[in-house]
Amino acid sequence: QVQLVESGGGLVQAGGSLRLSCAASGSSSRINVMGWYRQAPGKQRELVATITSGGSTDYADSAKGRFTISRDNAENKVYLQMNSLEPEDTAVYYCSLRASVMMYWGKGTLVTVSS
Numbered sequence: 001q002v003q004l005v006e007s008g009g010g011l012v013q014a015g016g017s018l019r020l021s022c023a024a025s026g027s028s029s030r031i032n033v034m035g036w037y038r039q040a041p042g043k044q045r046e047l048v049a050t051i052t053s054g055g056s057t058d059y060a061d062s063a064k065g066r067f068t069i070s071r072d073n074a075e076n077k078v079y080l081q082m083n084s085l086e087p088e089d090t091a092v093y094y095c096s097l098r099a100s101v102m103m104y105w106g107k108g109t110l111v112t113v114s115s
Contacts, residue, residue, distance in 0.1 A: 002026040002104040004095045009109030012085055016113070020080040022095030022106060027076070032099040034071055034078040038091035038111075045094065049080060062088075085113045 008020040020036065035050030049059045049069040057069055068081040078095060090113050095106035 002097060002099075002102075004097055004104055004106035006093065006095045006106045006109040009093060009111045011112045011114065014086055014113055014115050016085050017081070017083045018085065018111060020082070020093055020095075020109060020111075022078045024076040024078070024095075024097055027097060027099055027104075029099040030073070032097055035096045035098075036069065036078070036080045037094045037096055038089075039094070039108075040088075040091040043091075048093070050096075051078065082111070085111075087113045087115045089113050 003025050004022055006020060006022045008018060012018050031053050033050050033052050036048040037045050038048050039045040047060050048063050049067055051057045051069045051071050053073060066084045071078040090111060092108040092110050094108045097104045
């Protein structure tokens, strides 16, 4: 059973930074895509960034230049460094892991950016 546990969310002022972490366990596949999605109140969940096990990354336009995704394959962890945060970044951030046709989600961590 794959489990994803996020940490690092919190309250930050606009212009500040946060680093989210996600620890994965239970995945037997080393070939996978890990990522971060977010869901703001009243909105649909949206992609923030993904990273393959080989290190290839993809970002939403809103994240480019401000957020950096990285992973530690040995520790089965993925990170999201978020800089220059804006109130519009306020959301619950979810860690994801896609292996073959299966998609797994964490329970989310709340990020609140005050103006």
